[in-house]
Amino acid sequence: MSHPIVVITDTEELDPGPGVRLLSDAGFEVRLAGSRDPDVIAALAHDADALIVGYARVDAALLDRLPKLRVLATMSAGHDMIDTVEAARRGLWVANLPHAATEDVAVHALAQALSLTRGLPQADAVVRSGGWSQDLTETPRRAGELTLGVLGLGRIARELTRIAAPVFGRVIAHDPHVPDRPDGPERVDLDTLVRDADILSLHVPSTPRTRGMVNAGLLARMRRGSMLVNVSRGDLVDPEALLDALDDGRLAGAALDVFPVEPPAAADRLRSHPRLRLSPHSAFLSDASLRAYATEPARNVIAWWTTGRPHTPVVVPADATSGQGAS
Structure with a gap:
């Protein structure tokens, strides 16, 4: 044989x-x-x-x-x-x-959310440039007063809701394809998720229905000053709509581990926007x-x-x- x-x-x-x-x-x-x-x-x-x-x-x-x-x-x-x-x-x-890599990606998403909330890269830059707390341009927000919204409830998203629950004041989630569970997070419809989330974390696969779903229309429905985390798939987010939302202050910040084109081109504004926190598709890595x-x-x-x-x-x-x- x-x-x-x-x-x-x-x-x-x-x-x-x-x-x-x-x-x-x-x-x-x-x-x-x-x-x-x-x-x-x-x-x-x-x-x-x-x-x-x-x-x-x-x-x-x-x-x-x-x-x-x-x-x-x-x-x-x-x-x-x-x-x-x-x-x-x-x-x-x-x-x-x-x-x-369920644990790794969930922890990475939480770390990105907390980095946005606490302004850690900005604080690091202030100290390195010789400044101190009075030189911070933005005051960090208290996580316990914020709502984390999770779009999708697969394994990674469920782990994120579990480890994030003691940190954030409220954790809500939307996924019409996953049955509710008594030990799961608070379930809401998509409009409520987008409207109420101070931080929206994406955890859905790339499909014809989800590609580009985070577009100008969805971003316009988010709270002013809210934040976005994407450790899922780069093509879920319309990059131009994201950059526009960051430019006009609709979003206070975003953290991306995935991109429409990987790696992004050297001149891509996703690489250089000051309100973006980036990692090189490494959420899975350990x-x-x-x-x-x-x-x-x-x-x-x-x-x-x-x-x-x-x-x-x-x-x-x-x-x-x-x-x-x-x-």
Whole structure:
């Protein structure tokens, strides 16, 4: 029996070694593409059984070139880089990593919210320039008197509401797709969330309905002097509308970990606006999450090969045994 073949697309800063070792020990032939280029991926994966995907776009055109493919495993909780509708139509498994960085991203969102609230970068700049408290241009706000609004209630958002509850005076959330839970935050409709939040934190996937949802209309409904945090997906926010809201004072500040184009161009105003707090798509990053991103996609592929089902599927073929590699 020939070895099953798995191709790992792009890994960015991730060391794929631990995952490669797991797959090799399980009998897989492992190939590293090290690229998002569909031509490079197709050349290496034309006979592959499995694909482990970083940020590479996997659409119908690429899938047409991978006739043996049976399972795709992402190196993230998000799976919007894969055309899941097309994968389902072709009877492919798609698996993600729902838990790898839940704590890290939730803590990052809270840290960004508190940094905005307390004006920490401004305070740092004052001290470094030789000034002191009398030189602060804005007075920090007390978190216990503010409302944190959370848009979306997936795993990361639920963790954020849990750890933020003792800090903020009120935590509210909106997600029409997640059932209410007795231990969850106060649930409100979208209009109330946008109207009442002093800080609005985004935690929804990128879909045709959510792309650009934070536009001029939504920002105009937010409280004057409110703030925005986005650790989810860059295309949720219309960047020009955001910059306009910061310029006219509708928003007192915003914190972005994700951007419509990554990294932003050197001349992009998102890089230089004084009311923006930025991080380089690093909310997920920790020593623990890096280990998980390397090993857990491999474990999903190995589980599919040995049992017929990955551990954490988000797309299940109509015939749930159709992805089984070996029994």
